[in-house]
Amino acid sequence: MFLMSITTSENLHGIVFWIMGSLDEPNKMLIQITLYSALAGLLISYLFARPLNALLLGQEKAAYLGINSKTTIRLLFLTASLLTGICVSVAGVIGFVGLVIPHLIRLVAGSDYRFLLIGSFLGGGLFLVLSDIVARTIISPNELPIGVITGIAGGILFIIVLNQSRNKKRHGI
Template identity: 55%
Template sequence: MYPSPRRVARFRGNPVKTPIPKRWAAIITGLAVLMLLSIALALGVGTTALSPSGIWNGIFGNTDTIESGIILGIRLPRVIMGVAVGGALSVAGTLLQGLFRNPLVEPYTLGISGGASLGVCLCLLFGLPGLLGIVAFPLAGFAGAGTVILLVYSLGMRSGSLRPNTMLLIGVMISFVSSSLVMLLMAVSRSDDLSNIVFWIMGSLDEPNRTLIKLVMGGSIAGLILSMFYSVKMNALTLGDEEASLLGIDTVLTRKVLFVTASLLTGLSVSASGIIMFVGLIVPHFMRMFAGSDHRILIPSSFLAGACFLTLCDVIARVIISPLELPVGVITGIIGGIVFIYVLSQKRVAL
């Protein structure tokens, strides 16, 4: 006798699965350890290589030593920027992919990074930092990012339903327009403004201003916490607005909060480090395969993995043509572009 099809099917699933909270704890712990390792690597590697004990002494030992100068003065701020910006961009990407129900969406492909950079350029040209101080940069970035999200969303929405392909195309076009506008601004600006813009736009984690570093770190953690509060609702939103509202979710409010969070995270990152491409695309994509698409685990694991990824990319950017260094955006752009093409070629992607 053959077993009935249902009996065969019974063995196809995986009934023995680790309980959810335990599995999540394991994922988070693993990623946290990985992040600490990459931070240690980033602190140790460079023109002057430092041993683990050297790093330890540099951070906690006498502040007068050369090690301490290298670690606290140069490498640690940069590592903090890597963690904050990588985490922020990945969380922003995760939120946007969930909201648009499209795995190809991220701050860069939607033109949000472009909008933020245009905002920062305008802010530089109009001399706003002189008036408002360093806060002018993140504010301008946030304003630019928010404007683009609003534009993409309202143009891509028709009679109550999202049109994802239209949105993606609008986003790509806005990217082009804003980078052209940035070039226009560069062409008409005075030479000292020009060098400021060029220096900033290259996409580097080298940020001399301590206040801005603190602001970016604080902002990205705040964004992470806020998105975690909405992670359960985001799971429902991936079913579509109608289904989510039938589950008792206020879809309009949830969307608004998450869009603002995503533009805040993007605006902050771009204002401090220029355009760093594709981090928000690759990290959530791989985390979805690795940790699952439940946003309660996807959001924190994307943050940790993004922090890890950008820190490591920066190490590569610093050592590959040492003593010169590449902008980190170049490294993420190359890796990200290849991954983007790979993802596009997979038929699982629903556009």
């Protein structure tokens, strides 16, 4: 808000798009850093697929299986925080991708993190690309911020999934 209040009107458009998210990044170095960081984050996370599967049973039972849950949680929290910081610094705030897509992938692929991590990585990327295409074409020649599209689509998907889970609980499924 402070930066928006002191900036020129030419820069205001860029700030608004960053706040609502945009994949319009001309700097190839930033794109490469983001790509390599995302792949490194996927690899690091995938190395923890077995401990994550064990943690589904709870920290105490995971400890009986030889998993150091505190270290696992801390390392994965650090990895996720660094990845989030890198992505937000390049693309801005793009909501619902990390909230909705993993839950949808879990419905399709199950709870095994060996499949869930890769599925969420690819599914989130696909959702983001499709949202970007819609954002660029829906009011062409103008462009909507991608966060508007992901917010609408993610909100609708979230409500649908929430209603389905409530219906399953009501019917004892």
